[in-house]
Amino acid sequence: APEKRTSRACKWIVVLTHDATDVPTWLLDVKLDGDAGEATVLATAEAVSESKMSSAKVTSKSIHAVFELGENKFDFQGELAEDGAVYGNVLLDDGRCDPARLRATQAASLENLSNPTPTPGRDQLISAYRSNEPLNDLKAFCENNSTTPLVLPGYQATLAVSAAQGLDQAALSELAETYFAASTRWGERLGLMSRLNAAFVLTGVGKAPELTLGYLDYVEERLTPQTEPWKSRIETMRTQAHIVQAKEELQSDDVAVAEKGLKTLQNAAQESPFDPTIIYALAEYASKQGEVDKAIELYSKIEALPLLDRILQSDWQRKQQSHQPAGEALLELWEKAGRNEADLQAHLDRVQAENLEQWAHAQDPVELPAEGNRNVLCELFTGAECPPCVAADVAAEAIDVLYPHSRVFVLRYHQHIPAPSPLTNEDSEARFFYYEGQGTPTMVINGEKSAVNVGGVILNAQTVLKDLRPLVDKELAEKTPVAVSLSAKQEGETVNVSAEVTGLEDVAETLRLYVVLAESGVTFRAGNGLVHHEFVVRSIVNGVEGTSPADGKLKFTGKVNLVELQKRLSDYLLGFEEGQGVEFSAKPVDLTSLELVAFVQDSETQEVLQSNAAVIEGGLPKMDKKPDAKPTTDSTEDKKPAAGTADADKPKESAKPEEAKPESAKPESAKKEESKTESPARDEAKKDDAPKSETPEKKDSTES
Numbered sequence: 001a002p003e004k005r006t007s008r009a010c011k012w013i014v015v016l017t018h019d020a021t022d023v024p025t026w027l028l029d030v031k032l033d034g035d036a037g038e039a040t041v042l043a044t045a046e047a048v049s050e051s052k053m054s055s056a057k058v059t060s061k062s063i064h065a066v067f068e069l070g071e072n073k074f075d076f077q078g079e080l081a082e083d084g085a086v087y088g089n090v091l092l093d094d095g096r097c098d099p100a101r102l103r104a105t106q107a108a109s110l111e112n113l114s115n116p117t118p119t120p121g122r123d124q125l126i127s128a129y130r131s132n133e134p135l136n137d138l139k140a141f142c143e144n145n146s147t148t149p150l151v152l153p154g155y156q157a158t159l160a161v162s163a164a165q166g167l168d169q170a171a172l173s174e175l176a177e178t179y180f181a182a183s184t185r186w187g188e189r190l191g192l193m194s195r196l197n198a199a200f201v202l203t204g205v206g207k208a209p210e211l212t213l214g215y216l217d218y219v220e221e222r223l224t225p226q227t228e229p230w231k232s233r234i235e236t237m238r239t240q241a242h243i244v245q246a247k248e249e250l251q252s253d254d255v256a257v258a259e260k261g262l263k264t265l266q267n268a269a270q271e272s273p274f275d276p277t278i279i280y281a282l283a284e285y286a287s288k289q290g291e292v293d294k295a296i297e298l299y300s301k302i303e304a305l306p307l308l309d310r311i312l313q314s315d316w317q318r319k320q321q322s323h324q325p326a327g328e329a330l331l332e333l334w335e336k337a338g339r340n341e342a343d344l345q346a347h348l349d350r351v352q353a354e355n356l357e358q359w360a361h362a363q364d365p366v367e368l369p370a371e372g373n374r375n376v377l378c379e380l381f382t383g384a385e386c387p388p389c390v391a392a393d394v395a396a397e398a399i400d401v402l403y404p405h406s407r408v409f410v411l412r413y414h415q416h417i418p419a420p421s422p423l424t425n426e427d428s429e430a431r432f433f434y435y436e437g438q439g440t441p442t443m444v445i446n447g448e449k450s451a452v453n454v455g456g457v458i459l460n461a462q463t464v465l466k467d468l469r470p471l472v473d474k475e476l477a478e479k480t481p482v483a484v485s486l487s488a489k490q491e492g493e494t495v496n497v498s499a500e501v502t503g504l505e506d507v508a509e510t511l512r513l514y515v516v517l518a519e520s521g522v523t524f525r526a527g528n529g530l531v532h533h534e535f536v537v538r539s540i541v542n543g544v545e546g547t548s549p550a551d552g553k554l555k556f557t558g559k560v561n562l563v564e565l566q567k568r569l570s571d572y573l574l575g576f577e578e579g580q581g582v583e584f585s586a587k588p589v590d591l592t593s594l595e596l597v598a599f600v601q602d603s604e605t606q607e608v609l610q611s612n613a614a615v616i617e618g619g620l621p622k623m624d625k626k627p628d629a630k631p632t633t634d635s636t637e638d639k640k641p642a643a644g645t646a647d648a649d650k651p652k653e654s655a656k657p658e659e660a661k662p663e664s665a666k667p668e669s670a671k672k673e674e675s676k677t678e679s680p681a682r683d684e685a686k687k688d689d690a691p692k693s694e695t696p697e698k699k700d701s702t703e704s
Contacts, residue, residue: 011042012102013113014065014076016090017149020122023047024114025074026067027107035060045114063088063102075226077187078102085147089187095229097193099149099186121148128154135161146182152190155179156197163207164320172208176215189227192219196230199237205319206277209245213238243268247281258285273359274458276302276312280326287329292337297351299330304351306390306458306529349523349531356532360398363465368407369477376403376475377599377611378410378468379444380454381432384526384533385419391456392441393530395465399472400534408472409597409613411518413537415440416576422584423524425572428537430544435606443468446475447601447608481505482610486515486598490618493563497541499598500555501610510604512546513554517565517616521593524586538591539565546601554600562591562620592619 014026027043037058044051051069058064063086067074071093078088078101086102107113124145128137138158145151159175167175176198183194195215202212216234223230242264249261262285269278283298302308309326316323334344380396382389396410413431414423417440435444443450445468452467481503489496499515501507517540522533539560540546547556569589577583599611 011105011107012086013105013107013110015101015103016074017099017101017119020119020125020150020153021116022119023116024103024110026051026053027105027110027113028065028102030058030063032058032060039063039065042108043110045110047114076100077189079187081185083147087147087185087187089190089193091189091226093229095227095233097189097227099152099190101149119148119150121145121150121154125150125154125157129157135165142178142182146185149186151182152179152186152194152197155182155194156201159198160201160205163202163205164318169208169211172202173211176211192222192227192230195219196233196237199241203237203240203244206244206247206321209241209248212241212244216241239268239271243278247277250281250285272459273355273362274305274308274461276308276326277315279308280312280323283326283329284323287333292333296330296333296337299326299333300348300351301355302326303330304348305355306352306394307387308458308529311457311459349525352530353532356394356397357401359394359461360401363398363402366402366404366469366473368404369473372477372479374446374475374478374480375406375611376408376472377446377597377608378408378472379413379431379435380410381413381415381428381435381437381440381442381444383415383417383419383440383528384421384423384524384530385528386415386417386440387457387528388455389441390458390528390530391460391464392443392454393533394458394461395454395468396443397534398461398465399468403472405613407476409611410535411516411537411597412533412535419527420576420580420582420584421526422573422587423522423526423533423536424576425538425569427540427544431537431540434544445471446611447606480610482600484513484598484600484610484612486596486612486614488596488614488616490616493561493620495560495562495594495596495616495618496558497560497596498555498557499596499612500553501600503610504554507549507552507554508602509549510602511549511554511600511609512603513542513556513598513600514546515541515556515558515596515598517541517560518595518597519591519593520595522588522590524588535595538569538589538594541596546603556598562594566591566620590620592621594619 010030012028012030013024014028016023016025023045025045025048026041028039029042030039031037037060039053039056039058041053048067048069051067051074054066054068054073056063056065061080063076063078065076067076073093075091076088077091078086080086088100088102089097090100091097105113121141124141128134128141131137135158138154138161142151142154142158145154155175155178159172159179162175163172179198180191180194183191196219199212199215202208216238219230220234246261246264246268249257250265252258252261262282265278265282269275269282272278279298279301283295283302286298287295302312303326312326331341331344334341378396378399380392382393393412396412399408399410413428414421414425415429415432415437416424432442435442435449441454443452443454450468450471452464452471454464454468456464482501483503484499484501486499487497495517497515499513501511501513504511517538518535519538520534520536522536523531524533525531526533541560542556542558547554566589570587573584573587573589594616595613596616597611597613599608601608
């Protein structure tokens with residue numbers, strides 16, 4: 001053990017703690033002259049070998065040193081404690097603040113001293129949290145480990161468990177104050193961070209909003225330029241605390257108080273239309289007030305929107321709350337209103353379509369750049385059984401609605417990830433392979449894989465859309481001489497296709513022309529909760545390798561026999577069933593609402609130079625059948641997302657796909673024998689379903 005120090009004059013190893021791991025980073029030589037001194041870096045760990053110390057202020061009892069690594073700064077502040085150890089914290093540019101300490105040493109280098117090690121007490125903390133009596137064991141851990149950085153997450157966990165178990169507000173306040181006192185050992189900034197963490201815990205379990213608001217005000221009043229990044233987090237938690245407060249007010253017998261809570265929640269629902277906890281609170285209140293139709297509308301949203309019911313169930317489980325399932329409440333009100341139970345599922349399908357479209361239209365309108373003629377091809381690799389794909393699919397639908405379809409095209413290539421999907425085909429798999437896809441969802445914009453994390457549940461759709469729009473706008477603003485002409489003419493069951501690339505000074509041998517056939521208005525109840533699927537890729541008409549230049553030109557002329565394509569898609573699914581031991585409950589390959597998208601792409605850089613689209617006026621006659629359920633497998637176990645499935649911000653988390661639904665009109669949560677699986681928690685143009693007959697031969701020709 002290092003000897004006890006009475007001043008900072010010695011050699012010290014800066015140890016950062018993150019995720020219960022101690023990381024030695026810099027070896028400092030601290031010299032003092034009276035009460036002032038200086039610090040120099042003797043050695044750096046390999047992980048920060050390119051770093052440098054840009055400033056240091058040393059006194060006999062404290063040190064403030066700033067280290068720079070590229071564009072990142074590590075701002076360390078530490079104080080010499082009575083036990084001779086130096087406790088402090090390090091603040092990063094993004095606002096992250098972690099415990100840090102100085103460990104005295106006589107070593108002249110970090111050789112054999114820079115390897116990360118478990119933070120002292122890690123195993124004990126994990127054991128306490130997982131014990132049968134976590135509250136008692138967590139309290140004991142905090143009392144016996146006051147000098148380890150893990151006392152801070154220890155108190156945070158203690159507060160969370162106490163709140164979930166119903167500790168009253170006064171007791172929670174007392175426990176939180178103990179937490180704050182323990183954090184002061186690690187410096188003022190971690191003292192403030194402990195209050196943010198306490199606010200996060202309390203809003204997470206839906207308790208003590210008054211305490212939460214007080215902690216947030218305390219921190220906000222003490223923000224500095226360095227801690228300014230905390231402000232957005234404060235605002236988010238303040239909003240959440242007001243929602244928790246409004247839910248409590250809604251239960252009041254005082255009409256004025258209840259109406260105040262109602263107004264707050266209604267405003268919150270406008271800002272967060274997919275938050276199931278808000279929707280449920282409003283539905284419960286409407287039912288209590290005898291507003292049956294309003295309650296049905298609200299409960300229906302929870303049942304209809306992808307995985308909202310599971311998100312809600314998971315939220316209740318985390319908060320150790322018990323409520324009537326939304327589906328059960330909906331069914332009771334449905335019957336009370338005298339509605340036919342057989343009509344319920346169609347109602348829910350309609351509710352999903354309407355709400356997703358309304359959400360898309362509620363977004364800020366698109367302002368197309370005054371100049372720029374480059375169209376945008378968005379290629380979304382998704383899966384019907386992929387819960388983290390929901391945010392990307394919902395955001396993609398909003399892009400379809402917001403942007404002119406003459407300028408932006410969003411193709412969906414379905415994959416068998418994490419489980420078999422009847423919307424997948426050989427060509428969609430080949431395209432995924434072309435981009436060396438690693439998991440779903442993946443978004444590719446004009447041939448470039450988006451750095452934006454598009455994974456998540458429906459609660460993450462708003463963030464995904466917000467992050468994608470600047471990327472789309474940037475492409476739209478670009479100018480290009482390249483144009484793609486495209487025409488499609490249906491004659492019976494055959495579509496004649498013609499596409500040509502023009503405007504190129506030199507047609508490079510690396511260029512390829514692709515013509516993709518996609519289907520919209522596909523109705524299929526997928527395992528991730530989505531029912532309506534747009535622009536599902538059915539075929540790459542001119543082959544997965546595309547068309548190469550010939551005689552200095554890049555063009556394609558060909559035919560697509562829709563009946564033969566329909567058979568090929570069905571045969572693929574039959575072969576997949578036989579080879580993989582699965583059985584699809586439906587094979588939705590109607591090919592009724594079709595469109596062609598043509599684009600020119602550089603096979604070396606994968607850049608898409610230009611794209612265009614043409615509607616096929618016709619398609620095959622629509623079969624008269626109900627939306628289909630998802631596939632079932634030979635296994636009775638829940639299917640779990642594969643390792644290749646992309647996940648999100650946690651807050652973004654993954655979830656298990658639903659099990660196959662029996663043919664029934666009842667919403668899932670109203671079925672007594674259905675197994676409940678945890679789902680992700682939060683960290684967000686209607687098509688004509690009427691049968692269509694073949695139309696007279698028409699030609700649609702466009703050029704961009």
